[in-house]
Amino acid sequence: MVKVEEVKRQLFKKIFHNDLDEFVQEANSENTLYAILRGHLYIEREIVKLLNLKLENPKQILNNNFGFANKIRLAAALGFIETDSMEAYIAFNTVRNKYAHQLNYELNEKDLKKIRRQFCSSLESEYVRGVLTPSTSFLKKESFSNDGELSLIARFRGMTVILWRHLKGILYERVSKEIDDYLKIKEKEIKSMLRREMIERGVIKIDESACIEEEFQKRAELFLKNVEEGLEDIIKRRI
Template identity: 30%
Template sequence: MTNYIDPIEKETEILLENLAQDIGQFLEDTKGDNILQVVLRGHLYIERELNYFLEVALENPEELIKGRTFYGQKLNIACAIGILSKDDKKSFEKIGELRNSYAHKWGFELEEENLDNLSSSFRGKLKEFYDNFNELTMYDLISRLKTIMAVMFSYLKFLCMQYKTIKRTKEIQLESYELYQRAEELEQINNELLKKLLPQESDNPNELREIRNKLLQDFKETEE
């Protein structure tokens, strides 16, 4: 007997494995004590995940995201279609502002105040993520920065994974409903066929049963 494998459970398992791999790669790529490198690479990872999230959520993303679409515009789109809350959008905007500070402010240096401003914007589930990570983190500047970047990246991946799981669950439910509807239709067709092909009454029920089974078998073969 073949063991039943829940498709949602299997897909979720794959998504969790991918999540762990991506976070591991993120931490590997943000090693070292170069603050600018951590900011730039962290922002790059976050924007890449945002791009993927939009591709998953939008029916035809290429129709909306054309040419050079800036990071802030992508956040606006994500918030507008409901995959990113307004509170989360504000927090992710601050990551963009931090990156732009290095790009546009000569001599900019990261300070504790910048990280306080960023982490204090966290709300809801994002704050929970940060609080859980923060308990395990050293409190020097570079460690705090890496923690914040890792939290925001993993949180965005979590949202995308959650969205994909919900979307897939709905698809399977719809498929199951359509199969149920199809089964009802087939039963109705079968009953109509029997009414036309079989006498209303018979002294030989076994013969009627055999004819009925033969009709069903023929129908199944045509379906295959």
């Protein structure tokens, strides 16, 4: 298989870095309602990207009448996220709806505990490392008190980013696999063509795999160039 590390690096950059700074900045907004509503939209967008990987005609179902909770349940049903993690997103959505529709709603510890209680092990680990630990947290340093503690809203903002990045990681894994599968199919097609070509030239008699592999590696750069457009199309459609 042709090395595709650079392709994967570009994919990782497009998925994680293109809107990371913007998202973290919005999550850190002094306006709590704005931070929650915008964070909710960012998360929902990633869910839709995941659903688009499986749905043939997503527009037939992913409309304004098919809300966040239904989308996350569908993502779980399709195997994109764990059932436990699904409940964390449902709990997050409940808090968002309270903030959006209840005039005097105030965030409380019970809300955060309900969300965190549904974290899978990877979400919990990332929350502790990326939010609660001052030395590794992506939150602003001034978010922490002198004792290294975070306010209620700061922890909720951190949860929002963690939930969003979790979906980003799943998207990266799925698109990476799609790229690998695409390259395997193309490699098989190229090797089949080389076999026929080498038999016609009399280089091999029937099917000498070692000879075909050697010839394929000689043409590795050409192979990658030929599939470059297909790889770009996958990334463009999925990201």
